[in-house]
Amino acid sequence: MNSKREITLAFSGASGAPYGLRLLEQLVQADMNLSIVISPAGLMVINDETDFVLPGNPQKIQAFLTERFNAKPNQIKVYGKDDWYSPLASGSNAPNTMVVCPCSAGCLSAIALGASNNLLERAADVVLKEQGKLVLVVREMPLSAIHLEHMLNLARLGVSIMPANPGFYFKPQTIEDIVDFVVARILDQIQIPHQLSKRWG
Ligand SMILES: Cc1cc2nc3c(=O)[nH]c(=O)nc-3n(C[C@H](O)[C@H](O)[C@H](O)COP(=O)(O)O)c2cc1C
Known part of the structure; x- marks a missing residue:
């Protein structure tokens, strides 16, 4: 479990x-504090x-997400892409876990x-240099040799490369089932307990 209970998403x-x-x-339901960055x-x-x-605007997005997900005050913080004064920009104060x-x-x-x-790229760079946990949920198809080389280089640094590839062996009935299959595997990677999907065996 993440000792600081803080995650960058x-x-x-x-x-x-x-x-x-x-x-x-x-x-939010697992009571984690979230620092959020959203690229344009x-x-x-x-x-879409x-x-x-x-x-x-980041402040308005923060208010929207806090209300929509019924989060506690300040449980969700949203930072702009140029907010270099945010904690995410420095190894001295950034969460040690980040999921893109x-x-x-x-x-x-x-x-x-x-x-x-x-800030998104800097935050990931900080997690890498501080040897924290970085998870990349990559989505592209097909993958070029450029993408594959980048994935291999990052995997060798300990980054979890998690292509958004749902399995179908549990016979999903809805889009939500398919989404939950992928999200469950991400939560496993960052050691957050969940009840989202069945486990094998
Ligand atoms: C609706 C929509 C869907 C997209 N889907 C993908 C995708 O699945 N994979 C991808 O690599 N880029 C996708 N793109 C293109 C990226 O958004 C684009 O390359 C952008 O520059 C990425 O910038 P960012 O990494 O800073 O967010 C999509 C763009 C839009 C508008």
Whole structure:
């Protein structure tokens, strides 16, 4: 279990916003404190793929998510992409666990190269340099050799590369079942107890 009970959750601009929002809900219910960063493309995807209409401003998104997920005051903090004064930007104060869900191919590349061009990329770079737990829920198809090389390099650094690949052996009946299959595996990676899906065997 995460000793600080703090997690950074980032949404980049890949398809798969329902995974990230279901994960957010589960983390709130597990009483984790969440630092959230949403890239501009990530915001577009959330608004395209779900019934959410997120405002553009981090404070308003924070208020919206706090109400929507019935979170405690200050349990959810949302930071803008250029908020270099946020705790996420420094190894001295950042959560040691971060999930990027969904993770675009562009975001994967930037993290693999240590680009740190915005707070999302910097936060991931901080978790890597501090040897924390980084989980990337990558979604792209097909994958090019560039994507695969970045994934291999990051996996060798201990990053959990978790392509959003649901299994079908539990015979999902709804989209929610499919989403929960993936979110359950992410929660397992960051050692958050859950009841989302059956276990094998
Ligand atoms: C609705 C929508 C769906 C997208 N789906 C994907 C995707 O599944 N995978 C991906 O790598 N990029 C996808 N993109 C493109 C990325 O958003 C784009 O490359 C963007 O620059 C990523 O920026 P970010 O990583 O800073 O969020 C999608 C864009 C939109 C608007």
